[in-house]
Amino acid sequence: MKIVTPLSEELARFLDLNTRQIQLTTANMANIDTPGYRALGMDFEGEMQRAMNAIDSEQSLPEPEVVNEDGLIVRPDGNNVSMDREGLNLAEAQLRFKVGVTLLKGQYSDIMNAIHADAK
Amino acid sequence: MNLFGMINQSGSAMQAERMRAEVVAANMANAETTRTAAGTPYRRQHVVFAEGSGDTSFASRMGASLPGFASPVLQGSSDSDLAPGVHIAAVVQDTAPPLKRYDPGHPDADAEGYVSYPDINPLTEMVDLMGATRAYGLNASAVQAEKSMITSALEIAK
Numbered sequence: 001m002k003i004v005t006p007l008s009e010e011l012a013r014f015l016d017l018n019t020r021q022i023q024l025t026t027a028n029m030a031n032i033d034t035p036g037y038r039a040l041g042m043d044f045e046g047e048m049q050r051a052m053n054a055i056d057s058e059q060s061l062p063e064p065e066v067v068n069e070d071g072l073i074v075r076p077d078g079n080n081v082s083m084d085r086e087g088l089n090l091a092e093a094q095l096r097f098k099v100g101v102t103l104l105k106g107q108y109s110d111i112m113n114a115i116h117a118d119a120k
Numbered sequence: 121m122n123l124f125g126m127i128n129q130s131g132s133a134m135q136a137e138r139m140r141a142e143v144v145a146a147n148m149a150n151a152e153t154t155r156t157a158a159g160t161p162y163r164r165q166h167v168v169f170a171e172g173s174g175d176t177s178f179a180s181r182m183g184a185s186l187p188g189f190a191s192p193v194l195q196g197s198s199d200s201d202l203a204p205g206v207h208i209a210a211v212v213q214d215t216a217p218p219l220k221r222y223d224p225g226h227p228d229a230d231a232e233g234y235v236s237y238p239d240i241n242p243l244t245e246m247v248d249l250m251g252a253t254r255a256y257g258l259n260a261s262a263v264q265a266e267k268s269m270i271t272s273a274l275e276i277a278k
Contacts, residue, residue, distance in 0.1 A: 098269075
């Protein structure tokens with residue numbers, strides 16, 4: 001038996017995408033001194049939109065697309081990772097993850113309230 | 121979506137930066153060394169960073185060349201499209217000629233009275249050390265962020 005609320009699938013996908021974003025950010029941070037490395041990223045809003053469409057039409061969720069980030073300055077050793085940008089992305093994705101967890105907890109506590117409704 | 125794999129990535133970066141800092145410290149310590157174990161003056165060393173885990177085992181090479189081969193049992197659970205961290209590919213010695221100073225009284229002076237010193241600029245080494253320290257701190261904060269995410273994910277179950 002599967003217990004779902006209207007938002008729980010979308011929140012689960014939101015958490016997955018945030019995890020993916022953090023993976024990309026930490027990969028960039030780890031390679032900040034590697035010559036020739038290009039920063040990786042993903043279009044978070046686009047992927048979330050695709051996921052919501054797939055959930056509505058009952059399809060399987062697509063794997064998020066990883067692209068090379070553009071608009072970054074390339075240093076003489078060929079590396080274009082910016083320390084500050086990655087730090088900000090990390091903080092943002094982490095906070096978004098916490099938002100997702102809090103909302104998901106809210107969903108499950110609503111279900112628990114419904115289960116215990118006759119005890120009041 | 122492997123949360124624990126990210127800690128390995130950041131850990132490998134911290135290891136690589138620490139090694140870079142150690143090489144810088146070795147350079148600064150030996151800035152005036154005219155006689156190494158081989159008898160020659162000390163040569164400045166520097167590190168070469170490379171993507172990936174530096175793993176030369178058969179399983180990792182197979183996994184890299186065949187996209188469908190990514191066996192979690194052999195390789196550990198790592199995403200096939202993200203480089204698993206960074207490693208130091210090599211520690212290379214500088215090919216620049218040593219600095220010669222005129223000092224005929226020195227025990228290591230050559231026939232013309234010149235002593236060969238390593239060509240190490242303390243400013244260059246200090247800037248390199250500052251870069252390594254900042255990158256180390258950046259990856260350490262990434263580990264903190266990952267830990268905090270795993271902790272908050274546990275909150276769902278509470």
